Amino acid sequence: MGEYQYYEFLAVDRPLGAEEQAEVRELSTRAEITATGFVNEYEWGDFKGEPRRLMERYYDAHLYLADWGTRHVMLRLPKGLLSSDAVAGFLVDGYVEAWGHGEHVLVELTSEEEEGGDWPEELEGLLETIAGVRAELVAGDLRPLYLAWLAAYGTWERDEGAFDDEHESRCEPPVPAGLGSLTEPQRALAEILRLDTDLLAVAVEASPPLPSAADGDGRWAGLIGSLPEAEKDALLLRVVRDEAARVRLELLNRFQAPSRSGEGPRRTVGGLLDAAAEARAERET
DSSP states (O other), rough: OSSEEEEEEEEOOOOHHHHHHHHHTTTTTSSSEEESSEEEEEESSSSSSSSHHHHHTOOSSEEEEETOOOEEEEEEEEESOOOOHHHTTOOOOTEEEEETTTTTEEEEEEEEEETHHHHHHHOOTHHHHHHHHHEEEETOOOOOHHHHHHHHHHHHHGGTTSSGGGGOOBBOOOOBTTTTSSOOOHHEEEEEEEHOHHHHHHTTTOOOOOOOOHHHHHHHHHHHTOOOOOOOOHHHIIIIIIIIHHHHHHHHHOOOOOBOOOSSEEEEEHHHHHHHHHHHHHHHH
């Protein structure tokens, strides 16, 4: 194809075995492949694999960048830890999509920029950082999904043909708490999805602060201490069997704190974009 493309995959919950790595190797002779990762860059030609299929079978996180402006982030989570109902309100066709496959639910996030746009300053470690939102989602923190929804409609500011006019009246999903104090994985996700800072600032106005995190370790100690001894032994055995990441997700999901969202009226896509444009005009004058 003649343009630059970057593919990266991460296996977070379970490393790939030798046979699985060999299966992935058949798709690329030049890729850097380990038990937990796959990285390949193309300046000519194209990847023979299908990223969605690789995610369904092997990996938990994926990042794709092309210098013509396309960006994809994919995340795979155990189906029982992220409900389809939780994701449904944030879906935007072509930009925020989700589907089930076997024991998992997969989420694909897309950003487009016709002129290509700026390239991320540092790719090393970027996907590992973004993959941190998986644990946040299963712990009940829906800020990553709201950021993806907001970034999707922010595309309209760069591309007038991105959506039909009927989308202007679509109401936003419940606004999660803490949009004004994003985590490092959330900031990395927002940046890779090209979320406009003025649009985020408008969204923050309806986002309540996060509950106090005081005595977080003490809360966790109490919750873990309440588990039956037999169950704790079973969890430790799974950790020894290379399931530590999956065990952590399950515990986060099991003991998640109640989530909070803004209580004001839902704003429309058109209203959010207009408010962001006004804020931008004020800032630039």
